[in-house]
Amino acid sequence: MAQEKMLSGCAAAAQGAKYAEVEVICSFPIRPYTAIMMELARMVANGELDAEFIHGEGEHAQLSVVLGASAAGARAYTGSSGVGVTYAFEVYSPAAGGRYPLQMAIADRTLDPPGDFGSEHTDAMSARDQGWLMGWASTPQEVLDNTLINFRVGEDPAIMLPQFVCQDGYFLSHIPDKVIVPELSQVREFLPPYKAPHPLSLECPVSHGPQIRPDQGAPMDAQRAATFLEVPRVIEKAVADYNRIFGRNYDPYLEKYKMEDAEVAYFIQGAHANTCKAAINRLRTKGLKAGMVRPRWVRPWPTQQIAEAFSKVKAVASVETSTSYGGAMRGGNLVHELRASLYDLEKRPLVTSFMAGLGGDVILIEDFEYMANILTQMVQEKKTRKHVYWIGFEE
Amino acid sequence: MAEAFDYKKQILEPIKTMRSAPAEEMYLPGHRTCAGCGPALNYRLTAKAAGKDTIFIGPTGCMYVANSSYLCTPYAVSWIHAQITNGGAVASGIEAAYKILARKKKYNGPFPNVIVMAGDGGSVDIGLQAMSAMMYRGHDVLFICYDNEAYANTGIQTSPTTPYGANTTFTPPGKVIPEGKTLFPKDPPQLVIGGHPAVKYVATTCVSYPVDLMNKVRKALNVDGPTFLHMFTPCPKGWKFDEKLTREMGRLAVETGMWSLFEWENGVYKYTHIPKEYKPVSEYMKFQGRFSHLKPEHIAKMQAFVDEKIQRVKAIAVEAAVPTPKARA
Numbered sequence: 001m002a003q004e005k006m007l008s009g010c011a012a013a014a015q016g017a018k019y020a021e022v023e024v025i026c027s028f029p030i031r032p033y034t035a036i037m038m039e040l041a042r043m044v045a046n047g048e049l050d051a052e053f054i055h056g057e058g059e060h061a062q063l064s065v066v067l068g069a070s071a072a073g074a075r076a077y078t079g080s081s082g083v084g085v086t087y088a089f090e091v092y093s094p095a096a097g098g099r100y101p102l103q104m105a106i107a108d109r110t111l112d113p114p115g116d117f118g119s120e121h122t123d124a125m126s127a128r129d130q131g132w133l134m135g136w137a138s139t140p141q142e143v144l145d146n147t148l149i150n151f152r153v154g155e156d157p158a159i160m161l162p163q164f165v166c167q168d169g170y171f172l173s174h175i176p177d178k179v180i181v182p183e184l185s186q187v188r189e190f191l192p193p194y195k196a197p198h199p200l201s202l203e204c205p206v207s208h209g210p211q212i213r214p215d216q217g218a219p220m221d222a223q224r225a226a227t228f229l230e231v232p233r234v235i236e237k238a239v240a241d242y243n244r245i246f247g248r249n250y251d252p253y254l255e256k257y258k259m260e261d262a263e264v265a266y267f268i269q270g271a272h273a274n275t276c277k278a279a280i281n282r283l284r285t286k287g288l289k290a291g292m293v294r295p296r297w298v299r300p301w302p303t304q305q306i307a308e309a310f311s312k313v314k315a316v317a318s319v320e321t322s323t324s325y326g327g328a329m330r331g332g333n334l335v336h337e338l339r340a341s342l343y344d345l346e347k348r349p350l351v352t353s354f355m356a357g358l359g360g361d362v363i364l365i366e367d368f369e370y371m372a373n374i375l376t377q378m379v380q381e382k383k384t385r386k387h388v389y390w391i392g393f394e395e
Numbered sequence: 396m397a398e399a400f401d402y403k404k405q406i407l408e409p410i411k412t413m414r415s416a417p418a419e420e421m422y423l424p425g426h427r428t429c430a431g432c433g434p435a436l437n438y439r440l441t442a443k444a445a446g447k448d449t450i451f452i453g454p455t456g457c458m459y460v461a462n463s464s465y466l467c468t469p470y471a472v473s474w475i476h477a478q479i480t481n482g483g484a485v486a487s488g489i490e491a492a493y494k495i496l497a498r499k500k501k502y503n504g505p506f507p508n509v510i511v512m513a514g515d516g517g518s519v520d521i522g523l524q525a526m527s528a529m530m531y532r533g534h535d536v537l538f539i540c541y542d543n544e545a546y547a548n549t550g551i552q553t554s555p556t557t558p559y560g561a562n563t564t565f566t567p568p569g570k571v572i573p574e575g576k577t578l579f580p581k582d583p584p585q586l587v588i589g590g591h592p593a594v595k596y597v598a599t600t601c602v603s604y605p606v607d608l609m610n611k612v613r614k615a616l617n618v619d620g621p622t623f624l625h626m627f628t629p630c631p632k633g634w635k636f637d638e639k640l641t642r643e644m645g646r647l648a649v650e651t652g653m654w655s656l657f658e659w660e661n662g663v664y665k666y667t668h669i670p671k672e673y674k675p676v677s678e679y680m681k682f683q684g685r686f687s688h689l690k691p692e693h694i695a696k697m698q699a700f701v702d703e704k705i706q707r708v709k710a711i712a713v714e715a716a717v718p719t720p721k722a723r724a
Contacts (some may be wrong), residue, residue: 052491057527065491
């Protein structure tokens, strides 16, 4: 029987990897994701999991090792945080372009300088355009579930893409919560064994990653773009199967909280969504019809679903947990794609953004209330005064 | 558990003469390397010796860029491009994958010969970290540094194995720096031998001695664990010599002491092809445009460097016959 346990986000990710029966794991220590690898090392040492556990000499090597393993036909797993995520950067594009469906867990950490253990999404977000699947969980349960769902989607023969399975550092990675750990039989029903279509084999020699001419580049780019158009279909089927087999109730793309009658709404990814929901409950007792939309995927970006979700609200607050210095809205990343998603709506809501939770700071219920006041003001004035507000730094 | 499992390690037999070498080519024509390319000839001999049950990892370098044109790569065995940075790491992953797939009975064939064919940059410069870590971890991988003594496919820039005095596009001779390159090169075999207890076999080869070369490849592959070959591969374009002289450059390098052929096995050195009398280095340098700007004092400096190397060879030389791969007990 499936068991309920108290697990942190890191422990949940390790359980997900174990039940996915990962075959090659490559580690390198950096907080906070390290706890995932500590847990997997323990499982391999005591025989809970039969896998090759390789001590990479850095994050660049971690990605390189799992790339090689995936190319040879094994299910491969790695992870990192913060500057580790950026140190591995060279290998992201080859992993996606080579169509190796390996998985990388990311527990966010602020990039240097200065050294900071706190969570911030900039590390992973900086890799969002490398051709991987990418999304954030908001609870340890969702971390475990996303680990399995991502392998299923990434390894689908029509997709074949690597996956960033992200969680907030500390808020999620190190705070235990109730997690239903599945049965291996359930997981095997959901996730078939990985079968590489063209592995580096002795019987059927293949060449991976040869040099192309410039005129051969665009067709390959177009193929990769077309693959991303196929992903939603595969996500929908995978999530439907997951909900059926494991008794969950996930929307494939978005978590929507009290959006049925919402007049103002938050757009937020990751674990801060839990505080956001508490704030919404409080705001509603005061009579404000607030709601929340939390994307479960950044890549592919659920453009259509986001547009539909916000089609009836008057004002939206994009809560930014990453930085995009000098970007179009002068604040974070999410708001750019949010505004692009809403552009084709007949009645576009007003949109602004709030820089919050940077450097690992908490976002308080009071902060969400402050955002709600700005949204209310925008609705009254029927205009957006500013594109970005820095929580704690405004007049 | 891992120790007890039989991964079906291959054992390759010795090659006695050129005539008895396998006729089958694993590195085929159709690539775009320069006329007289030492690394291409080296690849052909290496692949021939390794045979069909082999996987090559090709970090970026000449042997990637000039070889592996999309839809017409020259490899008759499986091959994967690696970044110039990570040949050792990609190879580690491939080796690990075959181990776990064999353990889980998803793969039943012979354990592949996993060979990294890296240039000097991809092994002892930007690729050093990945190579060293692969060796430290003890993966069953043969790491080859095919040394053409420069970053050649990017237009001949200096690398850590470029010799003193060479004219490269990053070390052009000029009024202030008349000799071009002022530094002396790294010593790749010593880097490996000095710090990697898991490595039990290291050897140097030269394309001009093909039987010696092929047997060293086989011997390295027969070792269960990481091994290293430092392979001398003259580059007509980079060194600016007549392309018909590739083999001659290899021979002269050995005859002048610029290059020495040896094996290092479990801590013991064995040298092969030690000249009875070493020729002066100028005999080797005079054919190469990269040294043509050097003045007598620079050549004397090079001779002194080589003389010191020769003293080391003489001190420990145990002259050996053609190296013979032996089956594991």
